[in-house]
Amino acid sequence: MPDEVTQKEAAPDPGAPRIGVFVCHCGANIAGFVDIEAIENHARALPNVAFTQRNLYTCSETGLREIKTAIAAQKLNRVVVASCSPRTHEPLFRSACREAGLNPFLFEFVNIRDQCSWVHMQQREGATRKAKELIQMGVARAALLEPQEDITVGVAGKALIIGGGISGITATMSIARRGFQVILVEREKELGGILKNVHKLYPTMGSAGDLIGKNIRAVQKMPRVQVLTSARLVEVSGFVGNYKVTIDSEGKRIEDTVGVIVVATGARLLTPEGLFQYNGRNIVTQGELELLLKQGRLDADSIVMIQCVGARVPGREYCSRVCCMTAIKNAILIREAQPETAVFVLYRDIQTYGTLYEEDYRRARELGVSFIRYNLSKPPVVSSDKVIVHDELLGEDVPIPFDLLALATPLIPQAGFDELSKALKVPVDENGFFLEAHAKLRPVDFATDGIFLCGCARWPSDIGESVSQALAAAARASIPLSQGHVKVEPIVSQVDQNRCIGCGLCETVCSYVGIHLTDTPKGKKAETIRASCKGCGTCGASCPQKAIRMSHFTDGQIEAQICALVGTDK
Amino acid sequence: MIRIIRVMCTGRVDPAFVVWALANEFDAVLVVGCRIGDCHYSSGNLAARRRMRILQAFIKKNGLPPERLRVEWISSAEATKFSKLVEEYAGQVKALGPMQKDDGTRLRLLAMKRALEEEKVRWLIGNEKKLVEEGNVFGDKLDQERFDAAVLGALEDEFNKNLIAVALEKAPASVPELAALSGLKEPAVGEYLVALEQAGRIAPVAGHEEYARYTKI
Ligand code: SF4
Ligand code: SF4
Numbered sequence: 001m002p003d004e005v006t007q008k009e010a011a012p013d014p015g016a017p018r019i020g021v022f023v024c025h026c027g028a029n030i031a032g033f034v035d036i037e038a039i040e041n042h043a044r045a046l047p048n049v050a051f052t053q054r055n056l057y058t059c060s061e062t063g064l065r066e067i068k069t070a071i072a073a074q075k076l077n078r079v080v081v082a083s084c085s086p087r088t089h090e091p092l093f094r095s096a097c098r099e100a101g102l103n104p105f106l107f108e109f110v111n112i113r114d115q116c117s118w119v120h121m122q123q124r125e126g127a128t129r130k131a132k133e134l135i136q137m138g139v140a141r142a143a144l145l146e147p148q149e150d151i152t153v154g155v156a157g158k159a160l161i162i163g164g165g166i167s168g169i170t171a172t173m174s175i176a177r178r179g180f181q182v183i184l185v186e187r188e189k190e191l192g193g194i195l196k197n198v199h200k201l202y203p204t205m206g207s208a209g210d211l212i213g214k215n216i217r218a219v220q221k222m223p224r225v226q227v228l229t230s231a232r233l234v235e236v237s238g239f240v241g242n243y244k245v246t247i248d249s250e251g252k253r254i255e256d257t258v259g260v261i262v263v264a265t266g267a268r269l270l271t272p273e274g275l276f277q278y279n280g281r282n283i284v285t286q287g288e289l290e291l292l293l294k295q296g297r298l299d300a301d302s303i304v305m306i307q308c309v310g311a312r313v314p315g316r317e318y319c320s321r322v323c324c325m326t327a328i329k330n331a332i333l334i335r336e337a338q339p340e341t342a343v344f345v346l347y348r349d350i351q352t353y354g355t356l357y358e359e360d361y362r363r364a365r366e367l368g369v370s371f372i373r374y375n376l377s378k379p380p381v382v383s384s385d386k387v388i389v390h391d392e393l394l395g396e397d398v399p400i401p402f403d404l405l406a407l408a409t410p411l412i413p414q415a416g417f418d419e420l421s422k423a424l425k426v427p428v429d430e431n432g433f434f435l436e437a438h439a440k441l442r443p444v445d446f447a448t449d450g451i452f453l454c455g456c457a458r459w460p461s462d463i464g465e466s467v468s469q470a471l472a473a474a475a476r477a478s479i480p481l482s483q484g485h486v487k488v489e490p491i492v493s494q495v496d497q498n499r500c501i502g503c504g505l506c507e508t509v510c511s512y513v514g515i516h517l518t519d520t521p522k523g524k525k526a527e528t529i530r531a532s533c534k535g536c537g538t539c540g541a542s543c544p545q546k547a548i549r550m551s552h553f554t555d556g557q558i559e560a561q562i563c564a565l566v567g568t569d570k
Numbered sequence: 571m572i573r574i575i576r577v578m579c580t581g582r583v584d585p586a587f588v589v590w591a592l593a594n595e596f597d598a599v600l601v602v603g604c605r606i607g608d609c610h611y612s613s614g615n616l617a618a619r620r621r622m623r624i625l626q627a628f629i630k631k632n633g634l635p636p637e638r639l640r641v642e643w644i645s646s647a648e649a650t651k652f653s654k655l656v657e658e659y660a661g662q663v664k665a666l667g668p669m670q671k672d673d674g675t676r677l678r679l680l681a682m683k684r685a686l687e688e689e690k691v692r693w694l695i696g697n698e699k700k701l702v703e704e705g706n707v708f709g710d711k712l713d714q715e716r717f718d719a720a721v722l723g724a725l726e727d728e729f730n731k732n733l734i735a736v737a738l739e740k741a742p743a744s745v746p747e748l749a750a751l752s753g754l755k756e757p758a759v760g761e762y763l764v765a766l767e768q769a770g771r772i773a774p775v776a777g778h779e780e781y782a783r784y785t786k787i
Contacts, residue, residue: 086576111574115574119653120571126571129571130571130573133573134573134574137573137575421608422607425610425611425612427604427608427610427645428608429645429647430645430647430648435645435647447610491578503693505693505696505697508696508697508700509581509613509617509696511611511612511613511614512611512612534578534611535578536578536579536581536582536611536614537577537578537579537581537582537614538579538581538582538611538613538614538617538618540582540584541581541582541583541584541585541617541618541621542617542621542692542695542696543692543696544689544690544692544693544696545689546687546692550578550582553577553578553582555584555586555587558575558577558582558587559587559590561575562575562587562590562591562594562596563590563594563595565573565594565595566594566595
């Protein structure tokens, strides 16, 4: 049963608080900028604090062992770690507590690195005082913490992949190969995405059509895979393990339940309307040049390419990453096939990172491609058959006649990204690309459990990168699928039905169907649906009767934290 | 320097917390959440925005600079924007000077907090979207101004009542004393006392003075 929710008996009351405070040096990251001894001394004098200790790295094997030893030896029933960010380290410290037999929700995190030593590097005294006070607030909150038991939810053994380009196809096949059902949803009539229009691939110079064609045929034949084209996701509700999805495919409505979702919607190329006299005839995009090459229709004696068209400019600051190599690849192909054709690349900076790509750059120069550097403040001036470029290095204007001008435009977010972002409740960055949970530590996860991302939906990336990300996302998505269940954080709303008057406001403000009115012998009363509730607290802060208690963020805990500093010298 | 209190979502921020902070050593409160439309919890920040707008009006009405509360929406990817905001706001708060710490101010802040915890007030605040944008079952909508007037009226009423209640929690007092303390007219004080007595929160103290004194229960 996928939506069964189980929870153990409520954990026993941990008893009168005996708090242990662990202050981390983080090497010199913290200890180098604050008076760490004074901080520990301050913590030791706080109410309910039974033990304090400084650790060189609290998150190291040694540090974690020290926590566990102290819990046992000092009979600690609350633990406060003053170190770095809960975003990265909370799970680690919570599990250390769990291993020592302490409920992980009796742990409180105080961030004295990001919030003190890092932001106030030049203000030792102030940073020290702030660290002391943050710990004081954390200790006040810790004293009121209550144990919580994990909620376990079953996982439907099926994945939904949105987007049928190379990333989506790769992810689909990887998950299906592991034995799970996959629904692959593609918006267009055919699978293939942007690769359908690409000629050759750098650095192998293999045919893009062959690569994508092979993959399309493979995925279509694959057992356990359902491919839906001309399809789009209409509605999503639910939570990890149990996403109820509605898909519209060629006018038909399909409803299903999936355990995980992978976003692989890709990106599209900017059309440079109004830039450099773009006309789609002799002044085209690099993408359109690619099509000409593919169709063997290229006919020109002088080709000029302009890089960074509409990229790395005010309003669209990012680098699209694939354009330099695309231009270099096409320049090589042209010079190899027809050495009499002159090719000029007008660039601002060349990004050919890594070993193979730099090799291609060298090869292009060897083949006689002219690279001319221009500056954003003096961009090339284009007329119908001539470009005048101000050569940065020569310091003079150089006229170059052309038969064909190719504008390298960046990959930009797919149309409709905002609707998808709203439907899935996952964020996008300021450019409109989907935003992962953590750029380094969780690069293919969304913060929302059970939703993953890969390929150009996340950021412009080339085929190799997209495939790596797709395999990574598939591997991540397979974890809940193969475990068959997931643990949901027990930070949820709890209704005191004796106080509740059934006004229904909580149900109205909740965006997750996390709470609803039900009939009880005493009339309509609110009730939490624990697996759907995300614990945001919006209902709790709204309830007129104050009948909702938010676990782990109770009014009492928050108010204690707020007033913990009363009477402290400022 | 700022002290950070982590909550799951700005939707968790009860207006009472903000007033509680002003009553307890903090000179200002900055509520920061995801960008509007980008809420990690879908729409928690919209609920917060509505609540904080009313709260700001309530703070202003009570003679405090509304700048003591600031609400901003910033994505977690906008670190520079956040640090600029904090620096700028810290400067602004410094210019405002510290909160008054006298007993009278604290009493008023406690009464404000209690008012924000009252059922009627919370019902109105929580239903703003419904009352203003969607209308009742008959499709009647309140315009924004009338809604604001209704909430602020209810808040003032509850504030006055709770001001008397918190004063009596400190020490028993008579009607003239309470009138002097609250700035209300004596008959108004009398009405609130009746309401509090009916709610079982206070009782007259037995004695033979000219004016009855009341105390908390
Ligand atoms: S808002 Fe409070 S009183 Fe109203 S139904 Fe929900 S829990 Fe009950
Ligand atoms: S805490 Fe948030 S998600 Fe949970 S029931 Fe309340 S409003 Fe819904």
